[in-house]
Amino acid sequence: xxxxxxxxxxxxxxxxxxxxxxxxxxxxxxxxxxxxxxxxxxxxxxxxxxxxxxxxxxxxxxxxxxxxxxxxxxxxxxxxxxxxxxxxxxxxxxxxxxxxxxxxxxx
Numbered sequence: 001x002x003x004x005x006x007x008x009x010x011x012x013x014x015x016x017x018x019x020x021x022x023x024x025x026x027x028x029x030x031x032x033x034x035x036x037x038x039x040x041x042x043x044x045x046x047x048x049x050x051x052x053x054x055x056x057x058x059x060x061x062x063x064x065x066x067x068x069x070x071x072x073x074x075x076x077x078x079x080x081x082x083x084x085x086x087x088x089x090x091x092x093x094x095x096x097x098x099x100x101x102x103x104x105x106x107x
Contacts, residue, residue, distance in 0.1 A: 010045060010048060011037075011041045011044075012040045012044065013037055014034045014036075014037045017033040017034075017037045017040065021033065021036075
């Protein structure tokens with residue numbers, strides 16, 4: 001496929017995929033490397049198609065759809081009684097829930 005690269009091939013071979021897989025410490029079978037090479041080459045061809053698009057005058061977008069805040073307003077409301085909630089907890093200490101340590105804890 002001749003493109004903006006002066007006609008050079010944008011194909012990725014299984015050897016290149018195997019080398020990158022080895023560097024990433026991935027164990028790919030030869031058939032997997034061949035399949036990945038074909039998929040990556042297809043992606044490069046698609047990118048080349050996108051590069052050829054005339055995008056002059058097109059404003060860049062941070063988001064393709066308009067964002068609308070769907071959250072409700074933060075309105076104070078009555079809450080549960082602290083003593084009642086702590087009374088139902090499996091363990092409480094100094095007005096707080098008591099939980100087992102998780103950082104630096106070894107059994």
